[in-house]
Amino acid sequence: MSEAFIELRNIGKRFSGVHALDDVSLTINKGEIHCLAGENGSGKSTLIKVIAGVYQPDAGEILIDGKTVRHLTPIESVRHAIQVIYQDFSLFGNLTVAENLALNTALRAKRKTVNWRAVHALAREALDRLGVEIDLTAELETLPTSGKQLVAIARALMSDARLIIMDEPTTALTGKEVETLFRIVRDIQARGIAVLFVSHKMREMLDISERLTVIRNGRKVVEGPTSDFDEGAVIRHMTGQDIVAEPYRWSPPDGAAPAPRLEVRGLSRPGHYDDLSMTIGPGEIVGLSGLLGSGRTELALALFGMQPPAAGTILIDGRPVTLGSVRDAIDAGVAYVPEDRLSEGLFLTQSIKRNILVTSLDAMSRWTVLDLAQGDRMARETVAAMQIATPTPEKIAGELSGGNQQRVVLGRWLLTNAKVLILNGPTVGVDVGSKAEIHQKIRELALSRGLGVLMISDDVLELAQNCNRVVLMHRGRFVDEWDGDAASERVISETLKTLT
Amino acid sequence: MALFRKSEVIIAVILLIAMIVIGLINPAFWQLDNLFSLLRSNVIIGIMALGVLLVMISGGIDVSFPAFAVAAMYLTVKGMIFFGHDGVILPFAAAATMGVLFGCLNAFFVYTFRMIPLIVTLGTGSMVRGFLLGVVGTSMININKMPDALIDFGKLEIISLTKADGTTFGLTAMILIYVGLAIALHLVLRHTMIGRSVYALGGAPEAAARVGFDTRKTIFFVYCVAGMLAGFAGLLHSGMIWLANPRDFVGLELDVIAAVVLGGASIFGGRGSVVGTMLGVFMLVMVKNSLIIMHVDTTWQRVVVGIVIVIATAATAWRDRKRRV
DSSP, X not given: OOOEEEEEEEEEEEETTEEEEEEEEEEEETTOEEEEEOXXXXXXXXXXXXXXXXXXXXXXXXXXXXXXXXXXXXXXXXHTTEEEEOTTTTOOTTSBHHHHHHHHHHHHTTOSBOOHHHHHHHHHHHHHHHTOXXXXXXXXXXXXXXXXXXXXXXXXXXXXXXXXXXESTTTTOOHHHHHHXXXXXXXXXXXXXXXXXXXOOHHHHHHHOSEEEEEETTEEEEEEEGGGOOHHHHHHHHHSSOOOOOOOOOOOOSSSOOOOSEEEEXXXXXXXXXXXXXXXXXXXXXXXXXXXXXXXXXXXXXXXXXXXXXXXXXXXXXXXXXOOSHHHHHHHTEEEEOSOIIIXXXXXXXXXXXXXXXXXXXXXXXXXXXXXXXXXXXXXXXXXXXXXXXXXXXXXXXXXXXXXXXXXXXXXXXXXXXXXXXXXXXXXXXXXXXXXXXXXXXXXXXXXXXXXXXXXXXXHHHHHHHOSEEEEEETTEEEEEEEGXXXXXXXXXXXXHHXX | OHXXXXXXXXXXXXXXXXXXXXXXXXXXXGSHHHHHHHHHHHHHHHHHHHHHHHHHHTTOOOOOHHHXXXXXXXXXXXXHHHHTOOOSHHHHHHHHHHHHHHHHHHHHHHHHSOOOHHHHHHHHHHXXXXXXXXXXXXXXXXXXXXXXHHHHHHHOEEEEEEOTTSOEEEEETHHHHHXXXXXXXXXXXXXXXXXXXXXXXXXXXXXXXXXXXXXHHHHHHHXXXXXXXXXXXXXHHHHHHTOBOTXXXXXXXXXXXXXXXXXXXXXXXXXXXXXHHHHHHHHHHHXXXXXXXXXXXXXXXXXXXXHHHHHHHHHHXXXXXXXXX
């Protein structure tokens, strides 16, 4: 039995009367990789902030090295060698890599002046320790997300940390970058440093950790060695319900095959994609996988009229269309759910109703005058059809949960009589429970309306479970394709890892 | 850092080209007395610009400094006359201290209520100016009443020359004060933790607090130093023009902000340098000066300043946006 580094006993924390944490206990042993699993809003972040000293618990006690710590402040927490790497990394985009690395040390030493030579020496040492090569004089902003994360990790290691907490570290990483991160995490562990890995991605948690704690609604549900769990078990604990995913299968209808919903022939845009051809039939859900920068988003933008292709033909229901603008695309029956729902897809400060109706203003107007009663009806029908959890369509979209927001975006397109639905990262930032429901909704839509769906995602499991066909894109070309049962998570993941 | 330098090089090149063009249109531009007078016009705007630069790097903006400058200047001169004081050091210390106090007011609202700096400084500037005119007075203090010590100080020159026609001209010694303050601010920004905290705050305020910067200290430092520079510049101005006018500096904020933005500071915060700002100030003063030499109406000068702001802001915004991608 290894020794505990930090022990949280029966921690409770309330915010304006609501229990964010209720009787939660968590033990992290020295040098172990521990996973904290939970859905959005389960209390994960609150728990991290208690350990980091940002929040003071209302109940319970904290022991570090077996000794009770009465009042854990952020400074105390750092003094006990606890380092948190937040999702936004707490780095400075306008400063150089070197300065980002050296700042904390200088602050801790309460320096008044800056010795640039020492800054560079310190930074070089920090990167060497991690075994990575990054230009010290580069402005941090110019690095890719994975580079920024490495800087954040290197910075955390500089302080002789004994526990590093990583909050959703893999969110913005590609498959290959996740591998690198895991290698580094194991490397950190080899030095006797404990890592608390906070995530809601099943596969990763099971891969990396030795022990696992699951919390739900502010309470600890279960904890134990990771080997005792499988994906289903973790999901069950996180959501409190069984979610069984049947893979989506589709076969062309008998008899005269209908024209494909979407067909592209020889689509090219120099520097982005080259000679792409594919068809999506009515009711088909085709997955598109590929690394960031493979050209998959550019293809989606071309199909939605935002970045017209340089060459090639797009056919919808067998008719060639020119998609020179978003307006063209909507008129042709293309619907697009963007990658970043919050900044591109939704008017957060506006009501659900307005968000739903925004693409259908023509349909609800007579002689250019909006028929508000008609709009009300349309919004109410959509809310019902999409099962959006809200008392009224007048509720502000920003107040909804991630899952419900995504339903609003999806629902909007039901009203435009879309024929082709393009989903870019449909469940990014949506917790497991709502995720399954959104997948269900997409399948229903594809079947009942005969939509042709193109689903772009980093989440290979999502593609494997919900697409009847998965296409792999790399450097602007389609390089592989799997049909039906051949499109398994393992096969796609393995292939992705071989790409460079 | 390389990019930083690059934007200063670009400004310097543009400045040089502009000087050559202006020199071609008007050969008198290169005459020593014109250059000296140009440098003289740099002093006040330049000192104020240093303060605005500091505020802009921290991610804020300051439109209250002309009011602070005029209040510190007018109150100090009034005080000097009232007490019959005829020194230099004490009055400048007093004006600077008043500037610091006014700056504290800005910092208090910005920090405590997390208010938008534009709104805060619009308000405090208006308040201070209103109080000055309403309570202290509206009458100008002319050369016959101005304390001699101030005037004599303002007359100091580094170089004094005589033209062929017998008129004399020179380079004001106030330029040394400007350059001295600029060097001091450069050293603070580049080589002290408080200076780096200003960049950190402007780059990522959340992160700055999280890594352990005392953001309250930084915000107070920024606005108080900006106020101090404004108060100081205000009094210096009255010494240089031998006049204390309580309605002075109206609309100056736009010129100064234009100069700072022209010097490569980002309106989003986190970027900017003293060298760039000094180049920006020189460019703006030179353009305005040339317009005067070319007998362009003052109303059109406002148009030019407006255009400079829009173009310079667009250019820096474009630069920062490109980096962010």
